Amino acid sequence: IPLEAVDVSINDTMIQSGVSLGVKPGKVSIVPKELPGASAQARELNVKFGQQAIVAVLYHVIPKLSMTPSSAVLAVDEPKAFTVTASTDFPYPLPATLELLVPSLLNSDGQTKVDGMLSSTQSLSLNVNISRQDNFMVRNLRATLNGVCSTHSLVTTR
Numbered sequence: 160i161p162l163e164a165v166d167v168s169i170n171d172t173m174i175q176s177g178v179s180l181g182v183k184p185g186k187v188s189i190v191p192k193e194l195p196g197a198s199a200q201a202r203e204l205n206v207k208f209g210q211q212a213i214v215a216v217l218y219h220v221i222p223k224l225s226m227t228p229s230s231a232v233l234a235v236d237e238p239k240a241f242t243v244t245a246s247t248d249f250p251y252p253l254p255a256t257l258e259l260l261v262p263s264l265l266n267s268d269g270q271t272k273v274d275g276m277l278s279s280t281q282s283l284s285l286n287v288n289i290s291r292q293d294n295f296m297v298r299n300l301r302a303t304l305n306g307v308c309s310t311h312s313l314v315t316t317r
Contacts, residue, residue: 166192191216196248238288252276255306257283
């Protein structure tokens, strides 16, 4: 996803993304601005006379995924409320999908998947009641966050 107005240092000259800059032939150092909730790698290019290059800076966004309660004992046909929340400190909005994967031996009422934008000012959240259908043991629930990255949380049930 292209980000607008992100500062990048090219040979110690600070420019904003989308701006052209003439450089002398040789090694060119590219250092992306640090952004909260993400990491990016500095790079070096070897530029030849007359060469044009388009440089892409890739940010690896670091999300946070939580589930409450983080563990629970589920009784047969007694629903328990679970809340799954995805957040990040990254300031730019990114499309993401948050999903609670419910095993077939469990019942859920409520939405188990939500698509939306995730940023430092906008989180994604699901509130789902979960109950067991019978006495079979189910060991975990899994929440996934896709689009920005993939991660998961486990909930132990008995």
